[in-house]
Amino acid sequence: MEKRLIKKETLAGIVGELAGKMRICAPMKAEDQVLFRILEAGEKPLVDFANAKNAPKNFLFPRTETLLKFTRTGKGMVRAGEPEEGVKTLLFGVRPCDARSFTLLDMLFDQEKYKDPYYIDKREKTTIVALACVHPPYTTCFCTSVGGTPVDSVGVDLLLTDLGEEYLAEFITPKGEELLPAFGGSPAGEEAEKAKEGIAAKAAEEIASHIPAHEIKPILDTHFEDPFWNTLHQKCLACGTCTYLCPTCHCFDISDEVKRDDGIRIRNWDSCMFPMFTKETSGHNPRSSQKERWRQRVMHKFRYYPDNFNAIACVGCGRCVMACPVNLDIRKIVTDIAKI
Ligand code: SF4
Ligand code: SF4
Known part of the structure; x- marks a missing residue:
């Protein structure tokens, strides 16, 4: 797995630059809330936030979705057009709990017996870039009780962990590796990995809620x-x-x-x-x-x-x-x- 160090002050700009070239959904300020939405070209996402009020599932499983169009004729209904195809999308700033939620949705929408082509199409075209929770943001977080961790990489294509001056960028999947030219950075060594281990242990300790799930x-x-x-x-x-x-x-x-x-x-x-x-x-x-x-x-x-x-x-x-x-x-x- 390729690991790089990315200067902290450059991250929002890298994503903003990509926003002109592909569809990017990211957390953005909306009055007093943070919500996931599609970035305009050149718009920079938030990188310093707790978590978005809305879950990012809307981009793979929209709140309202057209499945098909039809016309009624004297002989019944005929198909009158296909639904819009999914667009290649980068989902940026996803927290590890939300990234893991996609693997749970996969179990339902992409199981051997039943396949949901609308979800699968969008899922295949989406790259998940997650920001590890170096300090779990809320006292209500309880990811460690249900199988996750604040720095979990399950469901993540590219994981970014804040090491202080830099982000450790872990390009986990082939989809994540496609982002290497855009994210750049310098090779990360053992020191960065050790720093991440320490951060991961501390972050898990900071989780205040524990339940017998x-x-x-x-x-x-x-x-x-x-x-x-x-x-x-x-x-x-x-x-x-x-x-x-x-x-x-x-x-x-x-x-x-x-x-x-x-x-x-x-x-x-x-x-x-x-x-x-x-x-x-x-x-x-x-x-x-x-x-x-x-x-x-x-x-x-x-x-x-x-x-x-x-x-x-x-x-x-x-x-x-x-x-x-x-x-x-x-x-x-x-x-x-x-x-x-
Ligand atoms: S549990 Fe709370 S949030 Fe859920 S439906 Fe009832 S009142 Fe609404
Ligand atoms: S805590 Fe669990 S049940 Fe509640 S919104 Fe999050 S994933 Fe859903």
């Missing part, structure tokens, strides 16, 4: 009807914020929008927190109460995903904890389940 699956397996579920949901407003901000949540709904004879088939993010989410055409709703919906959210992440893919569907980013308007905290819920 790997211990609860056997409890969930046998406590579907436990009284615990009777009260958990009570203050939930069913707003869906937790699922929309979550980098691993991926439920969607498909609908047709038709004007006269022309239509598009679109898919939109959906949320297991919404009452209509599982409503069937007959009118029956198998998850008719918020209790059942909250149980589903926990089961999906900590029981069904481990069953299906041998992985917990949470990367410990803490977004849902920070954004929930009524302070429902997934860390407390997991901890309480472990006590059942």
Whole structure:
């Protein structure tokens, strides 16, 4: 693996320069928030920030996406155009937890039996450049409890670690190596690697939240009807914020929008927190109460995903904890389940 040292003051400029040549999505200031968005030519991304409010999943799995276009004729519907193809994209400034979330989405959208061509097309055309969390940004971060670390390279093509004066740039995959000419830098030696090891150990120690995420699956397996579920949901407003901000949540709904004879088939993010989410055409709703919906959210992440893919569907980013308007905290819920 090629490793280089890149002067800190040059990084934003390198990415800004690339923005004129390819599509770059990066964290940018938006009033009092930091959000991922597409850079204009020459625009420099933020390099000094905690984490973006929105997860970068939108660029591989858009909030609204056209799947196909059609026209109604006297003989039925005919295809009237293909959806736009994915564009070669560099996703810059992704934190290690969010980079790992893409590997969890891969398990679902790119499995042997079921392949989602829309997601796969974008995934193949996207290069992930991550910024390691030298100091984990929030007290709500808990990546180390769900299999990650603040300097994790899982799902990353190029990992940048702030060593003080320079970034250690690790070109991990062939996609990452394609960026070598643009990022340049000088060869990194053993000293830089040792410095990174020290930073990694310190960063992991700085993680303040620890939860027994790997211990609860056997409890969930046998406590579907436990009284615990009777009260958990009570203050939930069913707003869906937790699922929309979550980098691993991926439920969607498909609908047709038709004007006269022309239509598009679109898919939109959906949320297991919404009452209509599982409503069937007959009118029956198998998850008719918020209790059942909250149980589903926990089961999906900590029981069904481990069953299906041998992985917990949470990367410990803490977004849902920070954004929930009524302070429902997934860390407390997991901890309480472990006590059942
Ligand atoms: S963000 Fe909080 S209130 Fe909104 S749906 Fe999620 S748990 Fe419920
Ligand atoms: S469940 Fe919450 S902490 Fe876990 S990945 Fe989703 S938003 Fe982040």
